[in-house]
Amino acid sequence: MALLLYERLCADDRRPSPFCWRARLALAHKGLAPELRAIKFTESDEVAFSGQSRVPVLVDGATVIHDSWAIACHLEDNYPEAPSLFDGPGGRALSRLVNHWVDHSLQRALAPVLAPYVLALALPEDRSYYRRTREAKFGMTMEQLAVRRPALLEALHPVLEPLRQRLAETPFLCGERPAYADYLVFGEFQLARSVCDVDLLGAEEEALRNWRTCMLDLYDGLARSITAFETAA
Amino acid sequence: MALLLYERLCADDRRPSPFCWRARLALAHKGLAPELRAIKFTESDEVAFSGQSRVPVLVDGATVIHDSWAIACHLEDNYPEAPSLFDGPGGRALSRLVNHWVDHSLQRALAPVLAPYVLALALPEDRSYYRRTREAKFGMTMEQLAVRRPALLEALHPVLEPLRQRLAETPFLCGERPAYADYLVFGEFQLARSVCDVDLLGAEEEALRNWRTCMLDLYDGLARSITAFETAA
Incomplete structure (x- = not known):
C-alpha cells in the first residue's frame, strides 16, 4: 500500500x-x-483534502490522517507486527503526556530562542506571515528576542533536567531502545539544528549529547541527512 | 508475608x-x-538498617527497599498478579521520566510556595534543621518566600499545563484507570493539602480539580483520611 507524507x-x-x-x-x-x-x-491548500491546513498529513491508502499524534496511533494500530512505538498501553498513555510536555513546556522554552532563526530561513513569501504571528505570540519583536537569547538559553537549562536525569539511567528516554517519546523530544533538537548554529547543550551535557548523536544515527542517519548547521552535532 | 512501611x-x-x-x-x-x-x-536512626537515612523504606519479609521508585519496581516485579503500576515496559520507562519531571520541574515550582507552611507545621525539634537546609536551597529566607507567594503561584500555572492537556482527554494521566504516574503527580497535591490552605488550582481548573477529587476517593479515601486542610478539597 502506498504511503505519502506531507511535510x-x-x-x-x-x-x-x-x-x-x-x-x-x-x-x-x-x-x-x-x-x-x-x-x-x-501552500496549505495542498493539504485541504485532509479537512485542515497543517502538516504532517499522512495518506495511507484510502485513509487520510492529520496531526502527529493521530499518525503515531494509526501506525501503532495498523502495523502491529513492526516494532512498537509505545511498548504497551501504559507507554501509549504516558507518551501522550510527554507529547503535551514537549508541546507546552519544552517548546515554550525553546520557541523564543529559535524564532529569529526560523524567520531568517523562512522563504521570502512566508516571512511576513511568520513574523506577524510569532511576534504576537511572544509579545515582543524578533530583534528583542535575539537580544534576550542568553537569558532564554539559561531558562531552558532547568526545563531539560528530567531528560538529563532519565538519560543518565538508560541510553534512550524509552529505555534500551528508542520509541515514540524519544522522537517527540528529539523533534525539538532537530528543529534547532535545522535553523541555527546555536548549540542548546552545554559542553558538560554528556548524557543528552550522546542521546542526540544516537538519535541522529538512527535509521541510516535519517535525521542527519537533512540540510542543517554542523555545530549542533 | 508481613509488610512494614516507614514514612x-x-x-x-x-x-x-x-x-x-x-x-x-x-x-x-x-x-x-x-x-x-x-x-x-x-529520627533517621530508625531506618539506619536500610543503609541510608530517608523514608520511605519498605520491609517486605526479608527484603529491605528504600527509595520510592525502587519500592514501586519491587511491588511491580514481586506482585505481578495484582493490577500493574506501569501497564507494560513502555509505561515503566516513561513513569520514570515522569518521576524525574515531578522531582525536578513540578517540585521546583511547588517547593518555594509550600516551604513556609511546612516549616510552620514541623515538629519543634525539626524546625531549625528544616529552616537552615531549605533557606540555603532557595537562597532566601522563609519570610521572603512568603512575600513572593503570589508570583510563585503564577509561575506554577504553566508548569501544570501538560497535566491539564492530558486530563482533558482521559480521567487519569495513565488513561481510564490510575497508575503509578498518577501517584507520582498526586503526591505533590497531597503534600500541599497536608500543609496549607492555599489552593494550588484556580476556580476554572476543572480537569485537574476533578482528577484530584478522584485521587482522593481512591482506595476508600486513603489519601483523604489524613489530617489536612479542607479548602484544598
Whole structure:
C-alpha cells in the first residue's frame, strides 16, 4: 500500500518542523518508507483534502490522517507486527503526556530562542506571515528576542533536567531502545539544528549529547541527512 | 508475608511526604495493606538498617527497599498478579521520566510556595534543621518566600499545563484507570493539602480539580483520611 507524507518545507530545502519529524521517525521505526511531499507555509491548500491546513498529513491508502499524534496511533494500530512505538498501553498513555510536555513546556522554552532563526530561513513569501504571528505570540519583536537569547538559553537549562536525569539511567528516554517519546523530544533538537548554529547543550551535557548523536544515527542517519548547521552535532 | 512501611511524621499527625504517598498508593494499588511506622525528621536512626537515612523504606519479609521508585519496581516485579503500576515496559520507562519531571520541574515550582507552611507545621525539634537546609536551597529566607507567594503561584500555572492537556482527554494521566504516574503527580497535591490552605488550582481548573477529587476517593479515601486542610478539597 502506498504511503505519502506531507511535510513542511523552508528555504534551502530545510525541514525544521518537529511535528513532521515525529511522523518521519515513527514511520522509520515501523520500517515504512513513505513518499514525501514538502509544502511551504503558504501552500496549505495542498493539504485541504485532509479537512485542515497543517502538516504532517499522512495518506495511507484510502485513509487520510492529520496531526502527529493521530499518525503515531494509526501506525501503532495498523502495523502491529513492526516494532512498537509505545511498548504497551501504559507507554501509549504516558507518551501522550510527554507529547503535551514537549508541546507546552519544552517548546515554550525553546520557541523564543529559535524564532529569529526560523524567520531568517523562512522563504521570502512566508516571512511576513511568520513574523506577524510569532511576534504576537511572544509579545515582543524578533530583534528583542535575539537580544534576550542568553537569558532564554539559561531558562531552558532547568526545563531539560528530567531528560538529563532519565538519560543518565538508560541510553534512550524509552529505555534500551528508542520509541515514540524519544522522537517527540528529539523533534525539538532537530528543529534547532535545522535553523541555527546555536548549540542548546552545554559542553558538560554528556548524557543528552550522546542521546542526540544516537538519535541522529538512527535509521541510516535519517535525521542527519537533512540540510542543517554542523555545530549542533 | 508481613509488610512494614516507614514514612515521615510531622506535627498534628500530618504525613506530608510526597515520596511516602507514592509508596502508600502503590501498595494500595497492589491491594497490599502494610503496617505503618511514622518517624520524625530527627529520627533517621530508625531506618539506619536500610543503609541510608530517608523514608520511605519498605520491609517486605526479608527484603529491605528504600527509595520510592525502587519500592514501586519491587511491588511491580514481586506482585505481578495484582493490577500493574506501569501497564507494560513502555509505561515503566516513561513513569520514570515522569518521576524525574515531578522531582525536578513540578517540585521546583511547588517547593518555594509550600516551604513556609511546612516549616510552620514541623515538629519543634525539626524546625531549625528544616529552616537552615531549605533557606540555603532557595537562597532566601522563609519570610521572603512568603512575600513572593503570589508570583510563585503564577509561575506554577504553566508548569501544570501538560497535566491539564492530558486530563482533558482521559480521567487519569495513565488513561481510564490510575497508575503509578498518577501517584507520582498526586503526591505533590497531597503534600500541599497536608500543609496549607492555599489552593494550588484556580476556580476554572476543572480537569485537574476533578482528577484530584478522584485521587482522593481512591482506595476508600486513603489519601483523604489524613489530617489536612479542607479548602484544598
